[in-house]
Amino acid sequence: MKAFRARIKSRWLWLGLGAFLLFVIYQNVKTDVPTAQAFAPAMPVNNPGSVARLIQRPYEGLKVYALYTGDIQVGGEAMLDPKNSRVRAEELHKQFVPAMAYLIYHPREGYLLFDTGFGPAFARSSNGDLGWWTKPLVKTRVHAGQDLISQMNRLGVSPSALKYVVLSHGHVDHTGGLPALGSVPVLIGKGERDAIAQPMSLLHGYKQAHFAKVAQLFEVDFTHAPDLDPLGRAVDLFGDGSIYLIDSHGHTPGHLSLLVNLRQGPLILAGDVVQSRRAFHDAIPSGNSTNITEAYTAARRLAATQEQIPGLRAFYGHDAEQAAHALQPPLFYQ
Template structure:
């Protein structure tokens, strides 16, 4: 894996109102690539002042990837979901001395892997934007083309613990890092980058779950869509207004990022929101 800097195109847009008045020919379609078991107490921080009594239970949640189709600029992915290795192996081909101790927490049906969805929809990928580098968001890279840019937030860490535990998720790719410090914030979300340069697709810096975590705004003719990714795992977290504590690098920053998202959604009720582990196609 090589690292380089993502070239940020400076936008003249100063507000989300202005951005949403300039809708672009872009669409989003979400793919379910499997499921994972997570814990409710942790997915929703049980120590938040708004939480009094949160029952502990295991939740099976979908693992999503989002196809962005732009009429002029082509096809992109937001997150890669899971590759086909999870159909036969609930640990998704993770290797190493410690792999046998991992919980069997993943599940995948046949033909749910990311490459299957892309082929079925005749998607010709030009790049992949990764919300963060956790296995349920990047394992699918193993079956994606290697000669396209993969983009993360600057400072996002990637761990492989050879020889103990490793998945070779990023082997052979070029990782481009977005430096959010080079752009003006757009309130209330803050630092946001115009990824394709025409206002169609935005990466928003939402650190907390991980250091370089990003959420996304899709500004299409069908109305704006906000993909929280793991700034908010599930709908219940959004409704309660409480971010995660488990699996999370900095709980305070994660809550701060969610608070900004909630303010944004209040100011822009026209925005459709999709949480990180929520399938917008499910009823």
């Protein structure tokens, strides 16, 4: 009798495990990601050719608000490539790092967002809207009023006022605020949509459901874009020399960065090209990059730009010290 009961218990255990796995597979095979359209930027007035020439023509009236939307726990390999000889073993530890979003004001075009950090769902639960089964795997810290929408509300900016959301890439700590923004058009780099929509993409850091409300998804193709030396290929977003989309793929297939041509000098929003000032100093990308060779290329281009233009301002992907000392809204960079 005991043996019979043990067999029954074992079968129920395996059935339960099978049902759980089927549920997880279903959640990660179905796609909520809309088909991407090719983005057609405005025709640029001129091509500066280099960052050095660009800074001679700053664009008046631009503002950048740095929104610190919470923290996420990551392993050391997410911050630095563990195979790099300049990375010390003690640097490769689990840590909480900031998730940032940047609200940009353009005097003619209105507002746009670069990345979305974490939305209200992450203020309610430590794993946000990622699903109950991710609870042991994902840990975030978002205080009441810290999420993206709460900060935008305090600045008097509603989601309907946004012209675009530009995503450096599709990982959850960059798209967590997307569901609360409704149907705002979203721009991503070419190749990123396929990475997000692949089966089981949550295992690679993507949450397809974050894109469920996106009515228009645009992919930026840098194939024929001119160089903005030494950053690489760049697209003039509004055609007026104010904001440039920078091809910085490597961390993910369609990773892009942003250069905002502010009055007080250009500000680079690097995304996850490098994760911190320490990583930037040695041009070391994240160890969990999709293409580590291309990731190093993007990191070295960013470092070369800093060497060429001393005092150049840049926000890195997840720098805790930088987030703590950033101008707090309603203060802004200009």
